[in-house]
Amino acid sequence: MAHLKIIVNGYAKKRPGYELASPNTVLIFDGTQKILVDPGANKRLLLKGLKKEHLKPRDIDVVLLTHYHLDHILNIRLFPEHDIYDGDTINRADKIIGYSGNIPRTNIKVIPTPGHAYEHCSFLVQTAQGKVVIAGDVFWWSEREKQKTDRKSLLKKKDPYVKNKADLLQSRKRLLAAADHIIPGHGKMFKVEK
Ligand SMILES: [Zn+2]
Ligand SMILES: [Zn+2]
Structure with a gap:
């Protein structure tokens, strides 16, 4: 069984003329592998979070991305030699390898969750503690919003960056059916009401 830890708490804050955002960054220990999901855009917080676990970027085996929004991925600069995974492709420098189902050599399952972004996936x-889904921006809150996690509120929550509303709704339903706990892109981990 794997265990995981949020090593950077995701945030999204409005400031006059700009936003500050970096996602929940999750470290998964699966067997001997250390897997980092959504390294984010805050270098200082990422290095601090890794250091707390007595790790440096080179100690990470695999980097996973939920989607391509820059606030979720800028820190891949710290992992130039690593295999970088999205929902169906592994990039090793310029080499591109397709995959499907689970992250190879782990029990981490990939769930396609388009809507917020076309390529979006969840892990x-x-x-x-049960099934934990790292949901990226299928669910996320800015700091000013109250995080309501009843099913109705979760399904109707507006996403200003949505690409396809119908797909997003389906993706949300899929994750609520699959997960016991959900780690959103920005905001706190929550338990799924059954
Ligand atoms: Zn996003
Ligand atoms: Zn985000």
Whole structure:
């Protein structure tokens, strides 16, 4: 069974004329592998979070991305030699390798979750606490919003960056059916009401 830890708390803050945002960055320990999901855009917080785990970027085995928004991916600069995964492709420098289902050599399941972004995917991890889904921006909140996690509020939550509303709704339903706990892109982890 894997275990995981949020090593950077995701945030999205409005400022006059700009926003400050970096996602929840999750470290998964699966067997001997250390897997980092959404390294984000805040270098200082990422290095600090890794250091707390006595890790440096080179100690990470694999980097996973939920989608291509820059606030989720800028820190891949710290992992130039690493395999970088999205929902169906592994990039190793200029080499491109397709895959499907699970992250190879792990029990991490990839769930396609388009809507917020076309390429968006989520990662399901079986832990001692149950099924935890790293949902990226299928669900996210800015700091000013109250994080309502009843099913109705979750399904109708507006996303100013949505690409396809119908797809996003389906993706949200898919994750609520699959997960015991959800880690959103920005905001706090929450338990799924059953
Ligand atoms: Zn996004
Ligand atoms: Zn985001």
